[in-house]
Amino acid sequence: MVVQLSTRPHQTSKMSEGNQPKVEANILVLGAEKVGKSALTVRFLTRRFIGEYGDIESIYTHSVRIGDRDVCFSIWDSVCPQASELQGWVSEKQLRWADGFILVYSICDRSSFQLARQQLLRIRQLKRRGGVEKAPVILVGNKRDLQHRRAVSSEEGRLLALSTNSGFFEISAAETYHGALVVFHELLDMVRDSRSSGKKAVGIRGIVRSMSAVFGRRRTE
Numbered sequence: 001m002v003v004q005l006s007t008r009p010h011q012t013s014k015m016s017e018g019n020q021p022k023v024e025a026n027i028l029v030l031g032a033e034k035v036g037k038s039a040l041t042v043r044f045l046t047r048r049f050i051g052e053y054g055d056i057e058s059i060y061t062h063s064v065r066i067g068d069r070d071v072c073f074s075i076w077d078s079v080c081p082q083a084s085e086l087q088g089w090v091s092e093k094q095l096r097w098a099d100g101f102i103l104v105y106s107i108c109d110r111s112s113f114q115l116a117r118q119q120l121l122r123i124r125q126l127k128r129r130g131g132v133e134k135a136p137v138i139l140v141g142n143k144r145d146l147q148h149r150r151a152v153s154s155e156e157g158r159l160l161a162l163s164t165n166s167g168f169f170e171i172s173a174a175e176t177y178h179g180a181l182v183v184f185h186e187l188l189d190m191v192r193d194s195r196s197s198g199k200k201a202v203g204i205r206g207i208v209r210s211m212s213a214v215f216g217r218r219r220t221e
């Protein structure tokens with residue numbers, strides 16, 4: 001079951017004040033159990049860390065003003081399946097829904113890092129199959145406050161992100177709001193970049209199509 005919640009009244013208009021188009025982004029938060037997916041999400045939504053979150057899968061809608069634009073985030077805080085053979089799984093529905101992905105692992109839990117790697121590779125593989133080269137993904141190593149229990153080095157995280165064209169942050173959802181804020185804002189930038197490069201590609205394809213239509217016609221005249 002996915003619960004839908006809204007942190008601000010939903011606006012029906014697609015234009016922000018000042019006539020800047022409103023930006024909408026669907027963000028899917030993935031990762032193993034207990035790595036802090038809900039803590040990160042709730043930190044971003046409320047600025048607070050409340051400690052225990054339960055295992056409810058939720059989609060939150062959150063409207064914020066960033067710079068001169070209104071942004072509406074829909075954030076799907078997922079729950080990792082219990083069955084081990086399903087844990088690396090990212091469903092087609094989730095892939096179609098999401099504009100951007102946050103893959104969370106705990107720096108104290110090596111198996112959660114392996115799972116994040118599996119999910120990241122699956123996203124890259126399925127998106128490539130669908131013709132999308134650069135799906136916006138950010139890898140997040142959470143629980144940075146627990147340095148004494150660290151099981152995954154920062155370098156390993158950074159390397160995985162580099163080799164898969166993803167963003168990377170190590171944060172502590174427990175200690176600061178800033179980390180969560182940076183993750184969501186950076187991902188939003190990546191989503192906007194991918195949309196504008198997508199449009200450019202379509203634009204170029206359109207020009208090629210019209211040119212070949214013109215030249216094709218000439219050849220047959």
Ligand SMILES: Nc1nc2c(ncn2[C@@H]2O[C@H](COP(=O)(O)OP(=O)(O)O)[C@@H](O)[C@H]2O)c(=O)[nH]1
Pocket residue numbers: 031032033034035036037038039040050051052053054142143144145146171172173174175
């Ligand atoms: N020390 C520490 N604990 C955290 C942090 N983030 C989450 N937790 C704790 O880890 C547990 C699992 O967090 P939760 O957000 O429910 O994980 P989820 O299953 O991935 O959604 C909870 O007890 C949280 O209080 C963090 O940055 N540091």
Ligand SMILES: [Mg+2]
Pocket residue numbers: 037038039053054055056077078079
């Ligand atoms: Mg959770």
